Amino acid sequence: MFAAAMIAILLAMFMSLCRALLGPTLYDRLLAVNVLGTITVLFIAVFGFLTGRPEFLDIGLAYALINFIATIAVLKFFEYRDMGRATEEELDI
């Protein structure tokens, strides 16, 4: 059962990998990374049950947060073309 789920996850990883390598636009690749982050969370969960030691299930939560941060950073880059800088008020010293 878990083996079948693991095979499906590895297949999904491969497909997101193909999307990231083939493109065609940058947004496809970004979506591929985001999907891969989600698949990693699933991988950790399924792998724990597959090997009979699901103690590390909680770590998946933190991975989901990391994935979120990376996506926000990339989107911010597209929106503003930089990672934020000091405002006029802060520069006025």
Place this chain on the structure above:
Amino acid sequence: METLINIILLTFLAIIAIAITRIRHLLVTVVLTGMFSLLSASLLVSMDAVDVAFTEAAVGAGISTLLFLSVLALTSTEELAGNRKFSSIAFILVSITGAILIYGTLDIPKFGDPSAPVHHHIAERFIYESPDEIGVPNMVTSVLASYRGYDTLGETTVILTAGIGVLLLLGRGKQDKETD
């Protein structure tokens, strides 16, 4: 099953690594390095090193992507067309270095080998003797604070120095305001 998963993940890692060297668009490269980190984190999880995997995901996929993007915001996102001719000297050097590294791994005990020296040399003494020798019931604490106390002291010094450096860099603007 685990071996098969490891082989598949390593294949994915190799594919991404080759793609990173071929692609000239730097933003795509940053995206692919994020993918590389996530996949190697999965690989480390499947090798029972969840703490290392977590660090890899946080630093590789999280902070590094942020730093790379900050740099790309300051520079261009396209790599300059440099000299891309095949250099045989470089190829031979890289091959020799790789061969030496693989030769170095031949002596290392097999993955998960219970008779590896690390499980026999001093670990048993820590387990059986540390409550009497150190008097601390927690084994990890006695190793950290007593057996390798100097090492821990050095580590905390490094962290303290890094913290002071960050505080000096980040707190500078505010201090200038107060002195003005």
